[in-house]
Amino acid sequence: MNELALIQRIRALAGAPGARVIEGIGDDCAIYRPRPERDLLFTTDLLIEDTHFRARTHPPDAVGWRALARGLSDVAAMGGEPEFCLLSLALARWTGDRWLERFFRGFLKLARKTRTTLAGGDLTRAARVTCDIVVCGSVPKGKALRRDGARPGDAIYVSGRLGAAALGLKTRRGAAWKKHAYPEPRLAHGLKLRGRATGAIDLSDGLALDLHRLCIASGVSAELDAVPVFHGATIEQALHGGEDYELLYTARKPVPGIRIGVIRRGTPGEVTLAGRVVEPRGWDPFR
Numbered sequence: 001m002n003e004l005a006l007i008q009r010i011r012a013l014a015g016a017p018g019a020r021v022i023e024g025i026g027d028d029c030a031i032y033r034p035r036p037e038r039d040l041l042f043t044t045d046l047l048i049e050d051t052h053f054r055a056r057t058h059p060p061d062a063v064g065w066r067a068l069a070r071g072l073s074d075v076a077a078m079g080g081e082p083e084f085c086l087l088s089l090a091l092a093r094w095t096g097d098r099w100l101e102r103f104f105r106g107f108l109k110l111a112r113k114t115r116t117t118l119a120g121g122d123l124t125r126a127a128r129v130t131c132d133i134v135v136c137g138s139v140p141k142g143k144a145l146r147r148d149g150a151r152p153g154d155a156i157y158v159s160g161r162l163g164a165a166a167l168g169l170k171t172r173r174g175a176a177w178k179k180h181a182y183p184e185p186r187l188a189h190g191l192k193l194r195g196r197a198t199g200a201i202d203l204s205d206g207l208a209l210d211l212h213r214l215c216i217a218s219g220v221s222a223e224l225d226a227v228p229v230f231h232g233a234t235i236e237q238a239l240h241g242g243e244d245y246e247l248l249y250t251a252r253k254p255v256p257g258i259r260i261g262v263i264r265r266g267t268p269g270e271v272t273l274a275g276r277v278v279e280p281r282g283w284d285p286f287r
């Protein structure tokens with residue numbers, strides 16, 4: 001297929017845009033009309049062959065799904081609702097029409113499920129498959145959950161058990177593999193935390209590293225008393241594995257989720273588990 005044919009195919013797969021996207025794929029720009037009294041959230045993510053996925057390990061629909069899931073997870077962590085997304089995709093020599101079709105099927109399955117309009121993007125060629133995604137979300141004015149609001153005495157929570165993605169990547173089987181390949185962004189959970197959580201972040205790089213980041217942003221330390229481990233995963237995978245895309249958050253009053261510890265004044269950024277310091281080690285492409 002040539003570029004024009006590809007764009008027409010993607011446009012057909014994407015279907016009609018959502019209500020607030022006045023103009024979707026096809027013009028020079030997409031047109032989005034925001035609701036009044038809303039703050040807009042923007043996040044961008046790269047998904048690159050051999051850095052974030054492997055052609056032989058990951059089916060094309062999982063690559064598409066994960067490309068969008070990463071951005072949606074960021075919106076969930078801010079207590080937001082997704083509005084639209086933009087996708088720039090560089091295809092490698094080895095990707096044929098069938099790969100692309102399946103990539104978009106995975107991508108758009110999650111987009112439809114979460115009411116995220118694919119409003120535009122770009123296509124090109126590169127040595128490796130590269131997906132650059134922009135997701136726009138929204139929250140009522142001033143209501144975004146941030147990572148700098150945790151205060152001493154707040155309880156720490158996660159939205160689910162951890163380590164599944166790391167376990168799944170290793171075994172490539174069962175529920176753990178599904179959590180790795182098709183992570184479900186915790187958008188509904190994020191909405192429940194609006195006005196209740198004091199700080200929030202999504203677990204993209206592992207509990208140890210992401211909790212360290214939340215603590216640095218808030219100028220506090222964290223004391224963990226338990227880590228909820230996914231069935232079959234190790235504590236190492238739960239602490240440092242990354243890509244679980246659960247939410248990690250703090251609150252003064254009880255909120256839905258699994259309580260795992262408490263925020264302390266302490267050394268900013270320090271995380272302890274049962275009295276021992278946990279290294280802020282996790283998924284880091286620069287290591």
Ligand SMILES: [Mg+2]
Pocket residue numbers: 073074077201202204
């Ligand atoms: Mg994030």
